[in-house]
Amino acid sequence: MSDDERVRETNDRFYAAMNALDIEEMDKVWFDDAEAICVHPGREAILGYESIRESWMMIFSATDSMMIASTGEVITVAGDVAWVVCLETISIMTEEGLAAAAAQATNIFRRRGAGWRMVVHHASPVPLTPQDEWPDVIN
Amino acid sequence: MSDDERVRETNDRFYAAMNALDIEEMDKVWFDDAEAICVHPGREAILGYESIRESWMMIFSATDSMMIASTGEVITVAGDVAWVVCLETISIMTEEGLAAAAAQATNIFRRRGAGWRMVVHHASPVPLTPQDEWPDVIN
Numbered sequence: 547m548s549d550d551e552r553v554r555e556t557n558d559r560f561y562a563a564m565n566a567l568d569i570e571e572m573d574k575v576w577f578d579d580a581e582a583i584c585v586h587p588g589r590e591a592i593l594g595y596e597s598i599r600e601s602w603m604m605i606f607s608a609t610d611s612m613m614i615a616s617t618g619e620v621i622t623v624a625g626d627v628a629w630v631v632c633l634e635t636i637s638i639m640t641e642e643g644l645a646a647a648a649a650q651a652t653n654i655f656r657r658r659g660a661g662w663r664m665v666v667h668h669a670s671p672v673p674l675t676p677q678d679e680w681p682d683v684i685n
Numbered sequence: 686m687s688d689d690e691r692v693r694e695t696n697d698r699f700y701a702a703m704n705a706l707d708i709e710e711m712d713k714v715w716f717d718d719a720e721a722i723c724v725h726p727g728r729e730a731i732l733g734y735e736s737i738r739e740s741w742m743m744i745f746s747a748t749d750s751m752m753i754a755s756t757g758e759v760i761t762v763a764g765d766v767a768w769v770v771c772l773e774t775i776s777i778m779t780e781e782g783l784a785a786a787a788a789q790a791t792n793i794f795r796r797r798g799a800g801w802r803m804v805v806h807h808a809s810p811v812p813l814t815p816q817d818e819w820p821d822v823i824n
Binding site: 588627633654665670 | 720722724726727728729730732759761763764765766768770772789791793795804805807808809810811812
């Protein structure tokens with residue numbers, strides 16, 4: 547497997563952990579270190595994996611189900627660092643009902659042994675295209 | 686000068702180029718390559734420096750003056766790649782009046798020769814604290 551493929555696989559596992567609301571899978575993806583940084587959409591940065599982990603536990607406990615998909619990944623590998631820029635589409639079922647959102651993400655990974663670990667996740671909201679403005683081919 | 690200091694200096698020059706609305710200074714900061722990626726607040730990613738440069742020219746031409754400051758920089762250097770996570774505070778004077786905003790930024794740099802070049806800029810909006818909620822020490 548090439549570095550590109552391994553990075554893509556780790557990025558996919560990150561979104562799989564979110565879909566599964568599974569904190570232990572999240573632990574396996576992240577660089578478990580004080581230098582890890584996470585920016586949830588519309589928020590300031592959370593520093594250090596200990597605090598990042600708490601934020602995921604809060605999100606998971608407040609969420610009945612989550613469907614998140616990553617598309618359009620642009621992957622760059624530079625030695626022992628790699629980054630993926632991708633678009634996230636998100637549907638979340640909460641006690642208050644169904645919410646949909648899109649986010650632009652930058653994910654940075656560091657090589658660890660034969661694999662890669664996420665060291666930065668930065669997601670920021672982007673406007674959703676309203677359904678009546680979808681391309682004709684879909685409607 | 687240490688790598689940390691050089692990266693900080695390059696990050697500072699990026700914000701100085703914005704403050705000066707100076708596209709040539711911007712050119713000196715960026716990794717002038719198809720792999721460069723820029724995410725302006727609330728937008729999808731722009732791929733490649735050619736398109737990124739156009740976006741800065743549009744922003745600069747629509748702006749009478751801009752005051753942008755970077756604070757709370759967290760700098761990580763890993764070989765020939767480095768990233769800075771920082772908070773941006775922005776005041777922009779446009780034809781429609783004064784606008785203020787805050788953004789969370791992740792900036793990735795690659796080493797080139799003795800210096801560093803920006804290869805990813807991702808800025809995302811964060812809520813401003815209304816003035817009447819500022820800490821007592823300021824009010």
